[in-house]
Amino acid sequence: NRSRTIHHTIREVRAAGNLDNLRAVAQPGSPVASEREAQGAAPTEYRGRYPFLDTDVFKTLEGIAYEIGRGEADAETTDFFEESVALLESAQQDDGYLNSYFQAETVEKQPWDDLAWGHELYNLGHLIQAAVAASRQMGDRRLLDIASRFADLAVRKLGPDGQNAVDGHPEAEMALVELFRETGNRDYLTLAELLVDRRGHGTVELRVFPAEYFQDNAPFRELDSVTGHAVRMAYLAAGATDVALENGDETLLEASERLWRDMSRTKLYITGGLGSRHSDEAIGDRFELPSERSYSETCAAIATMQWAWRLHLATGDTHYLDAFETVLYNAYAAGLSSDGCAFFYDNPLQRRPDHQQRTGAEPDGEILRRAWFVCPCCPPNIVRWMSELQDYVATTGVGADENTLFIGQYTTANIDSDGLSLDMQTAYPFEGDIRLTVTASEGASRTLALRVPAWCHSATVTVNGESVAAEAATADGWLRVEREWVVGDSVELHLDMPVRAHGSHPAVDGTRGAIAIARGPLVFAAEQEDNEAPLDDIVVSVDDVSRARVVPTDLDGHAETQAVAIVLPATIAATRADSELYPELTSGRAASAGTVNPSAATPDASPTQLALIPYYLWGNREPLTMRVWLRRDIPSVTTERK
Amino acid sequence: NRSRTIHHTIREVRAAGNLDNLRAVAQPGSPVASEREAQGAAPTEYRGRYPFLDTDVFKTLEGIAYEIGRGEADAETTDFFEESVALLESAQQDDGYLNSYFQAETVEKQPWDDLAWGHELYNLGHLIQAAVAASRQMGDRRLLDIASRFADLAVRKLGPDGQNAVDGHPEAEMALVELFRETGNRDYLTLAELLVDRRGHGTVELRVFPAEYFQDNAPFRELDSVTGHAVRMAYLAAGATDVALENGDETLLEASERLWRDMSRTKLYITGGLGSRHSDEAIGDRFELPSERSYSETCAAIATMQWAWRLHLATGDTHYLDAFETVLYNAYAAGLSSDGCAFFYDNPLQRRPDHQQRTGAEPDGEILRRAWFVCPCCPPNIVRWMSELQDYVATTGVGADENTLFIGQYTTANIDSDGLSLDMQTAYPFEGDIRLTVTASEGASRTLALRVPAWCHSATVTVNGESVAAEAATADGWLRVEREWVVGDSVELHLDMPVRAHGSHPAVDGTRGAIAIARGPLVFAAEQEDNEAPLDDIVVSVDDVSRARVVPTDLDGHAETQAVAIVLPATIAATRADSELYPELTSGRAASAGTVNPSAATPDASPTQLALIPYYLWGNREPLTMRVWLRRDIPSVTTERK
Incomplete structure (x- = not known):
């Protein structure tokens, strides 16, 4: 159903004016500007209420990059990709700056004037993530060039020699680490480190919302519990973990693990949802988990999975994969309608008989899932996440188990790893039977590690129909089978699912x-x-x-x-x-x-x-x-x- | 402790600039304007965030009027009263208009341009209530003249021949009925009727908040449950009940009773608090009553008592007095600190160990009661209500019981009614013993009706030490003693209080x-x-x-x-x-x-x-x-x- 949601999203993004906003700020002399002049287009008003609407385009591009990479994109999808890239190339300023809100003629505010609410690094982060996806999945480096130029500007503006400040909305941290991974330019990692370390020192200008909202009340390492705006918090934690993964900063990783542990014991809904308050879209106090007012924003679900994944990579601990799975199949999956064209922004665990949800942002009510939002952060976030879930199925070389292929999530998929290819077939999560067939092998001995989720009290495995004395799942949650695999080998995992x-x-x-x-x-x-x-x-x-x-x-x-x-x-x-x-x-x-x-x-x-x-x-x-x-x-x- | 809270409030109102706002809009030629000119005062910026800050002055004046009427006001208090009246006289326009926000030179908006958020009738309502209090308690009609002129303008603007519109914040309805009672001018009652009947037809312009917020989603008579912004809802219901009391509109009274019944069975906290959500300061769904996020705004408590009192007057039903009492001693009383100088805006029923309340309006946090608020509606509302509680102790002539003096609330007080004077002494609500001593009597036979609260399962009464065969409290909640009272008679009521x-x-x-x-x-x-x-x-x-x-x-x-x-x-x-x-x-x-x-x-x-x-x-x-x-x-x- 990905294509349906992507098409829906492309149309909504077009209709909402996101591309028009980019078109309106095309730089003089750029192809788009010339075209506009030829058509005699008048200056247009910035469309939409928020300065982060370019990210709707970026998130959609990120998802599309995966679809194109898989060869599954149709003409409408590739056309959107090409048009968007051209608009971004034309809109980017010579100094690298790119934000259709602050560049708009009808917007009085100037770039970098309002770090607390301008979302410029947040925008940059999503641009980077789209760019990295296009580079890795499509081999297309055009977006990466755009993103790098903007990131270079950010380094000059906010790097070691720049302003001692952070963006009001964490997000760029993990993107900058990805950009470092993709380009090898350590400046980006340094900026990510700075953004993590600077936050919590009261540099965010407060107007209506408190410092906790921005996680600016205490440094990340000193926070005693996840706090403030749920999406901001989880993006920050994911970014901090990414930084720790690259620079080996153990105190940072310890803080991340400690905050996760506290959250999972006191602040997560059973669905994996994060955020107990509508006011300030905030996480709430420990054990404050009312079903009726669960906010559990869909974007927070994505951010929580990103955080869990990075903690798993850093520690090898399967509890993070269990949590990832809980969020994926509950708090996140609920965000999308069955037909793929309507979205929940918040995900309550209860609707009372007389309920009429009315939120400030959606004055005409939010009775069920909606086609789009005034603040449309969630729908394209769902799109990109759905498209890239393939990245989260299997891993290799975690910790000391270099010869092990870890299969952490079960779905119908092909897995290729160092000469071993597997075809995975399952009706999971509705059934607990997973069949893996070896479709290619170089014959060397490899260990397959199959995750036994914490909810499963009994798991069995057979190879070619014979029960094998697999090393039983221990406290580390992996059921291991070592073998010299040959093509046609069949592994059947049964997870008891009462x-x-x-x-x-x-x-x-x-x-x-x-x-x-x-x-x-x-x-x-x-x-x-x-x-x-x-x-x-x-x-x-x-x-x-x-x-x-x-x-x-x-x-x-x-x-x-x-x-x-x-x-x-x-x-x-x-x-x-x-x-x-x-x-x-x-x-x-x-x-x-x-x-x-x-x-x-x-x-x-x-x-x-x-x-x-x-x-x-x-x-x-x-x-x-x-x-x-x-x-x-x-x-x-x-x-x-x- | 009234004087301490009043002094505190006077100082906060002065410090917040409310009087300066009025001073700044003094009409040319008025004494205040002349004085300002003589001092060479420059135009000043409107101080404060909201267009209803004059009501802080009005509510304080209303409370002060009672204190002056009782002869309990000191010089600071009477000075504030005199200065405010002078400022209001100077600020009122020739056409009667009076609002220091819309009149301010530094405010671009024009009078009546923004009925949804302008609060002009809300302001008028509180002006009227202060004026009626001054007229009744002090015999001072200066405020009444000001209020009547503004009300006359409102009648021209929004009356039968005026615009088909309502104020975004109900409040003026009950005030206009009071002004009708005080002046006999039926135009005010007519305007109140119109405001009640017009609401619910979608005339309030919606921007961020939904129609329910303004109770503009359905006419009052057709609402199936109290809804939207709690204070708006309860003020509207009190006003509608006041209208019904005067014009005998039975369908209106029935709607009010029905809404109250539904509220008391599904939406009130055990403290009498109303409002389960911080978002939109809204009431919430039926049975949505989380302790931790109880909003229960102090102003909503006052509005609920006003509504309950009017329903009691209309029906004679003691359940409304029971509810009044619950709100008074819990949701309302909690709004004020023990030292009388700090206030709760919202009144939760639970604070968790790690709680840090952060609200949008108060960015530096709202850990405990505060001295004042950016949106300071509650503190002066507490002041006026505390000062006028004397009005709610006893009533006469309810329904058919014309010869009965009903004593509905127990406190240390003097009660005078048609030649019968009583001195009431009690440690209520901490003890259930109430002693009434007759201090004056004309000797005619009168019935004393003493309320037996619903929580009391056993009540006894003695007269001059002898247990009397008082008609037992029946379903109507009154314990009646009929007698030809003479000076010195002592009535002792004992309410069992397990x-x-x-x-x-x-x-x-x-x-x-x-x-x-x-x-x-x-x-x-x-x-x-x-x-x-x-x-x-x-x-x-x-x-x-x-x-x-x-x-x-x-x-x-x-x-x-x-x-x-x-x-x-x-x-x-x-x-x-x-x-x-x-x-x-x-x-x-x-x-x-x-x-x-x-x-x-x-x-x-x-x-x-x-x-x-x-x-x-x-x-x-x-x-x-x-x-x-x-x-x-x-x-x-x-x-x-x-």
């Missing part, structure tokens, strides 16, 4: 006394559409979950691919419509029963079936009511405290 | 499996300062609450008056620091124990004592950690479903 019930840490108020249901990497959600009783009235026990059945579903035709649903027994504990909001539990009230107010609700309990779908598929139908966390039938105090 | 435990409706996710503790009208909160074990680890059962003790406290000297604290047995269920955020509850995990991740936390349970203070007193000391809702030790499924 339906699970999860509780939550007792300090989480938002999900206390509630249960969430998962299978494999998928978190499940109940939608009212599939259930007769009001979701708020349905009570589920751990025992109910043990009797769950897994059934195939295409959501009555609303899902593009066959998914799985879960059906389990449950109880309806209906509440009287006039029941009190805060019933008295002490005995006093009973003594005066009937006099003033009715006592607590007396529900009718009756058995029912509860149907759930994968969380990421929610919101593809009406109506909206949805719950990830269901009321739990708590059997006893001791169990509660287990 | 410590109560409250649960919450099962659809409220934010407080599921939690318990709140109350006594009388006071909701109690645990602060970390008084407890050794982390509050998140403390578990309380209903049985624990039944063994609670009430003890006096002055918060180690931090409370100005002697309050009461509650101490009860509880359990510490400590959680391991490294425990999982979402432990698996199903059996699969146990089978592989020790392999991948640790299982759910195994707490050490040990007995402890839990100390609580009245919620409104929280946040007068460090540190910040606070909980109203405590983890509940749920004994069994059946109890949970009770």
Whole structure:
């Protein structure tokens, strides 16, 4: 479905005026400017509300570069790529500067005047990432030239001899490290190091938002917990980790690991979503994880995966791959509609029956996924990420295991590594069976390491139909098979995938006394559409979950691919419509029963079936009511405290 | 403590430049303008961010009018009153217009250009309320003349022959009804009727915020639930109820009652706070009542009391007085610090250990109560409300009970009504004993009706020491004593005030499996300062609450008056620091124990004592950690479903 989302995105980017913005700032004498003059085009107003709209183009180009590299791009897609590159070449100033907002005639602000909100390095970062993708995937260095010129300007402006300042929105850090990797120019790594180290010293000019919003309240190494704007935080952490990967700075890596550990124990939603507040798009306090107001911005999901991936590369720890997987199949995947043409900006874990989401940025409401946004950071971010997921399936040479091919994510794909080629077939994440067939081999002995996710309690592996005494998955999460592989060898991995019930840490108020249901990497959600009783009235026990059945579903035709649903027994504990909001539990009230107010609700309990779908598929139908966390039938105090 | 808060407010209003703003727009030829000319004063910039800062002056004047009327104002207070009145007289335009923002030379916007955000009628409303207070309490009609001239302009501008529009912020509705009551000019009532009826037809120009924010999505009579910006909603409802009180519009009153009922069953915090979201300062969905993100703006508390009072006047129903009392002693009272010089804008029911509140409006953080705000609507609103609470103690002639004096709130006060004077002495809300002594009587038979709050399960009354066969409190909530009163008669009311435990409706996710503790009208909160074990680890059962003790406290000297604290047995269920955020509850995990991740936390349970203070007193000391809702030790499924 990538092509559909890409086409949709190309059209939305065109319609939103992003290319027009670039066209309007074509440099005198450039081909685009000459063309505009010939057409007698008048100066046009900058379109859009934000100074970072060029990044919509960059992110889209980054995704397209992968599609072109794979030979899967059609004419509409390559045309957009070519037109965009030409516009960028024409728009870039002689000094390397490139930003269609600050260059616009109708915008009064001048370049570099507003580092806090100008997003110029953020723009540069996404330009670099598109450029690196085009260079690596297509062998096309035109964008890399543009990006390098702008990056050189940034080095002069903000490098060791430049201004002691940072961009209000971290993002360029990891891009500059990539540009260093791609070009070998250490200036870019140095700038990335500076941007990481300078932040936290109060250099960001504050107007409305606090220093935490920009992670400028304390240096990265000294932060005690992820804080502020979720996307900014996770991009910064990913960038810092990238810096540590290249310069071997152990205190930086330690800080990154420590912040991740704290986040994963106190601030991540079960979906992998990050960001508990709509206000300031902020992460929130430890254990502040209300389902109803989960912000879990789709961009934060991408940033969290980027961070997790880099921590995995730095440490080899599979917990980061587990987290990557959780985010990928839940908080991230939910951001895109089943038809590929509509997006969630925020990803709540609950929609109440009377919910009407109204956000400031989208005054006409944000009832379900939208085709585009006034602040359209998420859709093209989904595009690029979807296109480049191939990069995150397998790795080699992590740590001491130089002769090992690590397969960390399971999907239908071809894997080539140092003369060993594998064809991977699976219906994962809906099934736990993965078949790998060797399609090329140089015959030398290699170790295949297959990740056993933390949620899996039993994994078995066969080679050519025979159970092998594979070194069992240990605490490091890898199931290893060493062999001299020959073409035609078949490896079958089976990951046990029962339906699970999860509780939550007792300090989480938002999900206390509630249960969430998962299978494999998928978190499940109940939608009212599939259930007769009001979701708020349905009570589920751990025992109910043990009797769950897994059934195939295409959501009555609303899902593009066959998914799985879960059906389990449950109880309806209906509440009287006039029941009190805060019933008295002490005995006093009973003594005066009937006099003033009715006592607590007396529900009718009756058995029912509860149907759930994968969380990421929610919101593809009406109506909206949805719950990830269901009321739990708590059997006893001791169990509660287990 | 009123005088301290008033002095503080006067100084903050002066320092914030509110009077300077008025001075700057003095009309040519006015005394203030002449004085400015004589001093050679240059034009000054409008100070402050918002166009409604005149209301800070108006609200302060309203409160001061009561203090002057009671003869309790000192020179600083009366000087402020006189100076303000003079400035307002000089600033008002010939056509009656008065708004120091739109009149300012340095403000480009013109009067009436921006009804959505201009707050001109909102300003007018607060001017009227100050004027009516000065007229009634002081017999001073100068402000009333100013207000009437501005109101006459509003009638010309927006009345039956004027523009079909409303102000973006409801407030003027109830003020215009008051102005009608005070002047007898029916034009004001007509304008109030129009403002109520016009809203909901999409006339408010939308830019960033949605129509719900302004209650402009549906007419008041058709709203199915309170919605949008909490303060706007409650002011509108109070105004609509006031209109119905005067014009007898039953459908309007029915809509108001219906909305109140829905709100009280689905959207009010246990403290009486209204507003569950920081974003858009909005009310939120039904049952969306997270403690940690409770907004419960102090102004919304005042507006809710105004609405409740008007509904009580219209219906005689004591439930509204119960609600008034809940808001007064909890959501409202918490807005002011113990020393009277610092304020909460929002009133959460929980502060987590690592909380750092950062709001957009207050970039330097809002850790505790603040001396003043960039958007200072709440502090002077507290001032006026505190000063005029005397109006809400007793009423006469409600409904058919023309010969009855209803005493609805208990406090130390003198009550005079048609020849009967009472001296009321009580330590309420800390104690349930109220003594009324007759200090004057004309000897005719009168009924005293004493409210028995809904939380009270046992009330007794004696007259001159003898238990009287008072008509027992019935469903109408009044305990009546009829008698020919003579001077010296003593009535003693005893309201049983045990410590109560409250649960919450099962659809409220934010407080599921939690318990709140109350006594009388006071909701109690645990602060970390008084407890050794982390509050998140403390578990309380209903049985624990039944063994609670009430003890006096002055918060180690931090409370100005002697309050009461509650101490009860509880359990510490400590959680391991490294425990999982979402432990698996199903059996699969146990089978592989020790392999991948640790299982759910195994707490050490040990007995402890839990100390609580009245919620409104929280946040007068460090540190910040606070909980109203405590983890509940749920004994069994059946109890949970009770």
